[in-house]
Every structure is written in structure tokens, then in C-alpha cells.
Amino acid sequence: MIVSVQNYHQSFGKRSILTNLNFQIQKGEIVGLIGPSGSGKTTLIKTLIGLQRPTQGEVHVLGHQQPTLKVSKEIGYMAQSDALYEDLSARGNLAYFGKLYGLRKDILKNRVNFVLAFVDLLKDADRPVRYFSGGMKRRLSLAISLVHQPPFLLLDEPTVGIDPTLKQLFWKEFESLRENGVTLLITTHIMDEAERCDRLLLIQNGQLVVSGTPDMLKQKFGSIENAFLKKEEV
């Protein structure tokens, strides 16, 4: 088991954001995290990484209770907004994070080149990130999350601002990672992306309202979009 969330509550001050979440994620799954804007998807992901302490309940990742530094190395993280050093080149950014994840020098160079090629940034590898377009930054952020070959990936809206061709490529890579036993948790607002997930978690009003395969949601509500909309009306 990769993730186990039990009786998890999160509040900021007096505001309760997530209440009583219970779910698990198994090895080799692509799990889609969907829900309206502001429903708490990013909040959940930050807790899974260990950037904040659960207000209540227990969150285990790879057998360790979060927050802990013990599993940080095993998680690849792509934040919703790009967190890049604008003065450094793409290669500089990748090398920095690679080193922080403990990659040895000889391996580091190969990995950096590999992920740069994968996100199609080899040509621009040595340009300062300041000059990058939005999509290029998004691609670099994804490359950073992959550089240390983590078994568990947390991707917060990874395909925003990326052209359709590259999006297809990304999803092919996600699926091939899954074949290699990597587990992925991906947040998205795009329905056809949701359909490609093995399982969907729908969060509304701070609660986990549905957890099931895309087919299950389609059978129950007609379409995934309906599930999204219907629940909101209730």
C-alpha cells in the first residue's frame, strides 16, 4: 500500500477545509483527484508530501506517518504553480533538485539529460528559465518531479498550459511509469484525462464523495462530468 488516509481532517484556523477523509492508494495505480476549485485538492497533496501536519487523523505514505523527512526522497512532486529558479537554466534547476534528492554526480548527469529529452527541453536546457514560456516551465516542473525516479508521484494539475500533442505524450509516459510499478496521484479539471485514470477520488464540500473507477462513475451518473455536476447541486 502506498497511501493510507484515516479519519483525516484539515483546517486552517477556524476554517475547516477537509473533513473525515478515508481512502487508500495501491501500488501501480493512476489515481485522479477531482473536485471543484477550492475544494481542497492541493491541500490534500501538501499533507501527503508532509508540508503540513494533519489537524486530525493519520496519513501514512509508503509506511511512514506524515509529516516525516523519511519518505521525501520517494515522492516526486509537481506543484500547481511552477516553483523554479528564474535566474538558473533548466539544467541548473534540475541539477539542484537532483542533488537535493541525493543523486550521485555520474547518475545525475544522465538523469538530467534523460528527463530534459523527455519533456522536449534539450534545446533550451542552458537558457535561463526567465525566458521560458508558461508551457516550457510546466514541462520543466514535471521533469524535476521525475529526476530522482521516485516510486510515488504527486502531480498537481500537470497538464495546464501544455499543447495537446505534448499532453498525449505526458499521459503515455504516465501509463508507462505505471507499467514500471510507479504510483501516481494526479489532480485535473479535464474530463478526458479523468477517464484515463484507474480510479477517481471526487472531493466536494470538504468531503470525499465518490471513490471508484471511471466506468463506475459513468454507469452511476451517465458521465463523469455529470457526477461532478450532480453532486455539486445536492
Add this chain to the structure above:
Amino acid sequence: MQSIIVAQRVIAQVVKDKRTIGMMLVAPLFVLFLMYTIFGASSDDVTIGIVNLPEEVTQLLKEEATVITFPTNNDAKKAMIEQKIDASISFENETAHILVEGGNVSKNASAIQKIQRTLTVLTLEKSHVQIQSLNELVVQLQEQLRLITGQTPEKVAIPKTLSQKSSISFLYGDSELDLFDQLAPALMGFFIFFFVFLISGVSFLKERSSGTLERTLATPLKRSSIVLGYFIGFFLFVIIQTILIQLFIVNILGVTQNGNYGILLLVNLLTASVALALGLLLSSFSRSEFQLIQFIPLVIIPQIFFSGMFDLSDAPTWVEFINRIVPLTYAAEALQNVMTRGHTFIDIWPNLLVLIGFVIGFFLLNMKVLKKQRPV
């Protein structure tokens, strides 16, 4: 070491940012040079108008200042209104009447000082003459006494000491020590403090607002390694900056430096470390660069008043209290003692200890603040 990785990145970033390097290395030198020039520009040459002055006094005054003779007091006053003279002096019934312009504090003080010095010399010379004539009188009296009584009385004379002039010498430095010499150590400390604070604060703020701090905290990096990494990275530039400022002040501007160069460097680097730690800390309480700048009049500027540039002997207790809790007090005190008084490590170690205490204190506070963004 994880902190080395962070330090390398900080260095790479600063090196690519030419403006920041320029600001850190050139700006303090420029400001110091400007102050040096401005302090040197105030001359203590004064012009004094004289009315109806005895010739001997005029001669003495001419040795001290530029002298212009006026026929009447009114003419002198007119010239003063036109700011042609800084003071005027006239003699009536053996009494000196002095009129001072009053608009320029340093020139007025200088004029008064010069007139007073002249009058003192005059009095001394007069008393010297009087003592001599008294002595002559005594000799005459004794001669008469001998003639009347037929006996030779013992010789008496008025002691010379009464008429001797005083001589002034300095425990540290000499009379050539000017205002800039006295201010330079404190100014050096202040500018190192100010620029290091600004640059470390702004770059850590950028790290925070761009999200890279949070992204970095999602890696296995420890909180302490981040703060330490920033320390090590910036320290490289701080060392260069400090050596440059020190060389500039001592070797180019020629400020009196009686102390050990290495100890001076040690004090400066500790000062910079306090500023570095404080910059990182205060950036955590700002949401934007503008908010960080707002700390400057609150936290940085007041420290100038406590940096030993001003005499606080008569200040109220609460001022003395603030004076004792701000770091620049201890830095400036140590710098002044080393440069002007030639103090060594043995004399200033309590100050160094306080500065180290500030660094450790701010460092721990930084770690505590970072806990908000990474609980472990």
C-alpha cells in the same frame, strides 16, 4: 552536505545577477566615498569682522582667521547679514563685544573658539607682562629697602608657573583626527550591516514568494540546512564585500587605523552575519519586497543613532535600554575601539560574544519560522 548544495545554488544565482553583485560590492564604497568627501568639505575657515580693535589683538586674530576691518559696528552687522563674515568683535572700555551670525552651527562654533583662543593668548601675554613689571617693582623695592635699612634682604620673585601656557596631548590619535576618522568605524559597520541585510532579505523573500522555498522543503532537505546554506552562500560575497570596504576605508580614504587588521575583519564579518540572519528572519514576516523595505526605517535606521556616532551619556534610561539591545551598538563599539584605540581581542571579546549570541538567536528563530512551512 546538503547545505553546501543550497550554498552552491545561492552563489550561482548571485553570480548571474550582476545588479545584486554591483549593489553589494560597489554601492557601499560609493556611499562611503561620498560621506568622506562631504565631511571633508566643511572647512573651519571663518571670516571675522573687527571694529576698533587694538593693533595687538588684530595681529593675534589674523593668525587664526581671515579678518576684515569695519569702521563702525553697523557696517559689520550689515556685512554679517549679507553673510560675508561669521562673527564680529569690537572693543569698548577694555571689554570685547562679540556678535555671532548664528545660522551655521559649525562655523559659529569655530568662530567663537578662535576669538576665545585669541583673547586667552592676549590675557596670558598681558599677565606675563604684568608679572614681569611686578617682578621689576619687587627688585626696585628691595633696592630701596637695602638703601633704607642697610641690609640685603632675601630675594623674592613671583613664580613663573602662573604665566606658563598649557600643552595638550592625546592618549589615542592626534589633533589631526577629524570627524570622519571618528565616524568611519561606525559607518563601516552600519553599511556592511545595511547592505547585507537588504540583499539577504530580498533574495530569501524571492525564494519564499516564488514557491521555490516550499518546493525545496518538499525534498529531504532539513530546515537547518536551508538556513545554513544561505549563510554559507552569502558569506562568500560578504567576505569579499567586507575586505573591499575595509581596504577602501583604511588604505584609500586613509582613516586612522591603529588596530589589528585581522581583528577588524573578524568584527566586520560577525556584523555581517548578524545582518544576514536578521535579513532572512524579517523576510519571513514580509509578503513583498515593499514590506521588507518597510522594516528599514523601523529596524535599520534607528541603529545609526546607537552606533556610537552620537554621544548618549545623557540619554534617558529607555534610550539606553534600546541601545543595549540592538546589535549595531556592540559592533560599532568594537570597531571604534579597534580602529581608533587600537584595542585587541582581549579587550573586545565581550562584544564579539554578544554578536555571536545575536547570530545564534536569529538562526534559531529562522528555523522556528520555517516550521510553519515544514513541520518536520
